[in-house]
Amino acid sequence: MQQSILRDLGILLGIFGLIWLGASLFSFYPEDPQLLSIEREQKLGDAYVDLVLLNPMFQELENEKIDSSIQVIGDRLSGGLNQSEFDYRFIVFDSEMINAFTLPGGNILISTGLIGFSESPEELAAVIAHEMGHVEERHVVARLIKELGIEILTSGDPYVLGEVTGMLTSTRFDRKQEEEADLFACHLLEDSNIEPRTLATVFRRLEQETGNELLEHFEIISTHPNFRSRIRDVLSYLPEDDFTVEPFTMDWEEIKSGL
Numbered sequence: 001m002q003q004s005i006l007r008d009l010g011i012l013l014g015i016f017g018l019i020w021l022g023a024s025l026f027s028f029y030p031e032d033p034q035l036l037s038i039e040r041e042q043k044l045g046d047a048y049v050d051l052v053l054l055n056p057m058f059q060e061l062e063n064e065k066i067d068s069s070i071q072v073i074g075d076r077l078s079g080g081l082n083q084s085e086f087d088y089r090f091i092v093f094d095s096e097m098i099n100a101f102t103l104p105g106g107n108i109l110i111s112t113g114l115i116g117f118s119e120s121p122e123e124l125a126a127v128i129a130h131e132m133g134h135v136e137e138r139h140v141v142a143r144l145i146k147e148l149g150i151e152i153l154t155s156g157d158p159y160v161l162g163e164v165t166g167m168l169t170s171t172r173f174d175r176k177q178e179e180e181a182d183l184f185a186c187h188l189l190e191d192s193n194i195e196p197r198t199l200a201t202v203f204r205r206l207e208q209e210t211g212n213e214l215l216e217h218f219e220i221i222s223t224h225p226n227f228r229s230r231i232r233d234v235l236s237y238l239p240e241d242d243f244t245v246e247p248f249t250m251d252w253e254e255i256k257s258g259l
């Protein structure tokens with residue numbers, strides 16, 4: 001008698017275990033970025049970049065001086081990464097909108113409007129570091145897999161590619177993802193010898209611009225702007241005792257005058 005109760009209990013536990021496993025697969029599986037290999041992500045990213053740059057709203061800027069300055073900032077940040085599976089590419093597009101966003105595969109697009117808005121190369125670096133946080137945490141791919149599913153995402157159909165590209169230029173992250181990207185940015189800025197709390201300065205200046213329609217598409221503020229708590233979180237970040245700042249030596253005002 002007792003044995004059969006034990007057996008029934010065992011079966012019951014087994015069933016609960018299966019339900020639990022099913023529920024966790026159901027809630028985690030749909031947005032698991034691991035479903036897409038980094039190599040595949042880079043290939044998709046290249047295709048998206050080509051398509052985005054065909055859009056007149058995101059025309060690539062042809063300005064050697066600006067490009068090389070952005071490269072200096074990007075190289076400093078890439079050098080601050082411990083290790084990365086991504087080959088970063090920083091692309092400047094010509095738009096008065098204050099904007100930056102991330103495409104899969106380590107592609108970060110930066111508007112001339114954002115460069116103009118940044119009062120120093122460090123401010124721009126803070127925004128780029130935040131975007132690199134979305135790359136390293138694979139937030140874009142996680143969102144796409146959640147919204148579209150892995151089959152559609154990897155179908156390779158040109159029409160689907162075009163549609164996904166349209167979605168990518170207006171990606172919205174959730175609050176948790178934004179907080180992760182902010183924290184990642186603080187660590188990365190510190191490791192790149194840039195004052196991490198510059199990010200708080202950028203948030204404060206963006207907050208002062210609330211209502212400015214040039215900011216409409218800027219992903220960094222698009223979801224739950226919640227500047228005060230983000231400023232507080234960034235200001236509470238304390239760099240290590242041996243942290244030193246290495247200012248960029250470029251003439252920022254002169255570079256911006258070429259915009």
Ligand SMILES: [Zn+2]
Pocket residue numbers: 130134173177178181219220
């Ligand atoms: Zn963000």
